[in-house]
Amino acid sequence: MNRQDAKAELVSHMKVLRAFAMSLTRNDAAADDLVQDTILKAWTNLDKFQEGTNMRAWLFTILRNTFYSSRRKAAREVGDSTGAITDSISVKPDHDGHLQLAEFRAALEQLPAEQREVLTLIGVLQYSYEEAAEVCGVKIGTIKSRLNRGREALAIKMQLNVHETMELTDAATHAVVAASGGTAA
Amino acid sequence: MAQMPKSQPWDSLIDENLKKVFEEDANADLPPQLMDLLDRLDKIHVATQEASGPDTPTDDGEVEE
Numbered sequence: 001m002n003r004q005d006a007k008a009e010l011v012s013h014m015k016v017l018r019a020f021a022m023s024l025t026r027n028d029a030a031a032d033d034l035v036q037d038t039i040l041k042a043w044t045n046l047d048k049f050q051e052g053t054n055m056r057a058w059l060f061t062i063l064r065n066t067f068y069s070s071r072r073k074a075a076r077e078v079g080d081s082t083g084a085i086t087d088s089i090s091v092k093p094d095h096d097g098h099l100q101l102a103e104f105r106a107a108l109e110q111l112p113a114e115q116r117e118v119l120t121l122i123g124v125l126q127y128s129y130e131e132a133a134e135v136c137g138v139k140i141g142t143i144k145s146r147l148n149r150g151r152e153a154l155a156i157k158m159q160l161n162v163h164e165t166m167e168l169t170d171a172a173t174h175a176v177v178a179a180s181g182g183t184a185a
Numbered sequence: 186m187a188q189m190p191k192s193q194p195w196d197s198l199i200d201e202n203l204k205k206v207f208e209e210d211a212n213a214d215l216p217p218q219l220m221d222l223l224d225r226l227d228k229i230h231v232a233t234q235e236a237s238g239p240d241t242p243t244d245d246g247e248v249e250e
Contacts, residue, residue, distance in 0.1 A: 007226055014219065019211035032216050039219075043226055101209075104202040123200040124207045154202075155195040 001051040010039060013056050020060055023120040024067050026109040034070075038063040060135060064117065071113070107157035115150035118143055123151075 017038065021031035041062050042049070049058055108116060114136075121127040121135060122143075133140045 003227075007223075010226075011223055014215055014223070015211045015213075018213070018215065018219070019207050022210040023207065028216075032218055035219060036222055039222055039226070040229070043229060101202065101205055105206055108203075108206065119199075119203055120207060123196075123203040151196060151199050154199050158195075158198075 001046065001049065003046065006046055006049070006055075007043075009055050010042065010059075013059055014039075016056065017059055017063060020120065021063060021067070023116050023124075024064065024113050026105075026116070034063060034067055037066050041066065057135065064135070067113070104154070104158070107154055110157070111150055111153055115146045115153070118146040119150045119154075122147055 014035070018031055018035045021034040021038075022028070025031045025034060038059060042059055049055065108119075111119075117136065118132055121132040122129070127135070129140045129143050132143045136143065
């Protein structure tokens with residue numbers, strides 16, 4: 001493949017690649033480093049890319065392999081065999097003015113990266129089970145399990161937030177009622 | 186034919202939020218370090234097949250460890 005054509009295609013995938021990195025890391029700096037490593041590996045190994053095939057899928061594969069390799073290495077170094085510590089390393093999102101979406105982001109951060117990855121591939125990028133299994137290098141049953149557990153965890157978290165919001169509203173209502181001498185309608 | 190996931194009552198709401206999060210991330214400006222990297226790509230030495238990295242899939246999608 002002509003390198004200038006390859007570069008143009010790489011550039012066209014950069015933002016989606018970074019969004020995919022964010023779905024794995026939930027951390028801006030880590031996502032940037034991950035994308036940088038991915039682009040460098042892709043560029044220096046462009047001879048392995050088969051022209052006419054899906055470059056975005058190829059880049060996704062490099063990115064996720066890099067991410068999980070780094071995570072395994074970090075886990076070995078700190079004795080974090082389950083990845084619990086590395087999973088917990090994240091930054092809070094910037095305030096985006098949409099409380100519900102910010103809460104959803106927070107709930108998403110609490111999921112294991114493997115579940116976030118499958119939720120993104122299937123829920124956002126519309127991959128089939130088979131395609132997701134191929135990208136992740138696992139069986140279809142594992143994809144289904146990660147998807148279901150991820151969605152259930154998010155659903156539970158969202159329902160909990162609904163209850164918390166109702167409780168807050170009730171408390172605020174009580175305060176208004178009390179301040180007005182209990183005459184509020 | 187490819188299998189598609191079965192829908193649960195909350196799936197559409199979750200997927201809608203997942204898409205919003207992903208779109209926000211995908212629409213964000215690229216940071217300077219990545220823009221710089223793209224500018225420098227042409228100057229980066231291109232390795233031969235033997236010098237390839239461990240996380241790069243080969244032609245058949247397998248990963249070298």
